[in-house]
Amino acid sequence: MGNGPSIFVRTPQEHLEHMWKNPSPLAYSCPPRHVRVYLLPEWTQGKNPIKEPWAALKNDFALEPTGELNLKKVKGKWALERCSAIDLERMQPFEEKCKGRLSPLALKVLADSKGVVWMYEPTPSEDTVSIRADRLRIVRQYDAAVERVMEATLGRISKLLDNGVVGESVSHHYPEHSGADTGIPDVPQEAHSKEAPVKGNAGKAEGSKTSVTLYQQQRQLIFFAALLFLFYSGALGRYAQFGRDLTFGW
Known part of the structure; x- marks a missing residue:
């Protein structure tokens, strides 16, 4: 000891x-x-x-x-x-x-x-009082930094949920035909057959782009969720403890 x-x-x-x-x-x-x-x-x-x-x-x-x-x-x-x-x-x-x-x-x-x-x-002694005051200053700076990181992480997750992953998921999987009048005028069958390949290719490209964006956002969401889990489970608390036994310590 x-x-x-x-x-x-x-x-x-x-x-x-x-x-x-x-x-x-x-x-x-x-x-x-x-x-x-x-x-x-x-x-x-x-x-x-x-x-x-x-x-x-x-x-x-x-x-x-x-x-x-x-x-x-x-x-x-x-x-x-x-x-x-x-x-x-x-x-x-x-x-x-x-x-x-x-x-x-x-x-x-x-x-x-x-x-x-x-x-x-x-x-x-005065030396001990000074050491403890310096440590308290470091601890407060660490606390403020952790709070900023957590706020940024929670804000990013909220943004992904509200505007990213949820929105993209809904728009990507929303059915194209609901049985209602779409307002598209009648087009001859021949015109449909000529435009179909072009629209099909464009749809595939757009769908592929949406899938990539959705995948990236999901990865970000998983990363931030994992970060939160590590923090609250105490895994990152080891850094906190090392920090207070080096910068923070609890």
Whole structure:
């Protein structure tokens, strides 16, 4: 583990937003040899954190063979610069005796009635604040670009459906003879027979041109539909995740 603050990984705030948008509840009880941690990206000393469970990142962390919790796991999970446990009895930061680790006794003392250990990230350094601000700017630019692409794609599909594929399909397959008077004056049979080959060839050429146009529009429609499917199914979300762990990340 070990993804500290970086422009290439999600910030704690992004993790929190992702948790709200994609809820994945923890198991009813914490697995054996694990500890359940609720971490607040922001916390004011003296304020009871238990009243704000919706604002906390949640995860079960495996304990060391000694029963200790290595705080590197917590920092690596949510890209924290530092993290500290909250003493719920005194409503103040807990000073661990062994830096970077919480002993089994400390975990027992710090846990609330449900066995949850509450933690928070102390005020980060100016460098970390700057990195996260740069990342937020990149994420917003990515979001705007994705939105523009999706709007253009949906607009193109709508245009194809309204003016392209549907219209061409209807006009191409509409019956030529409905039994009504077409308004064409009577022409001698001989004239019909002379014009028939010419009209037949022209009709074939026009029909071939219409078929090619229809085929191209159908291919475009299939392409855009496939693009939408990949996006919403999460295949393109891998780029989003790579992006937020490189440009976006969710």
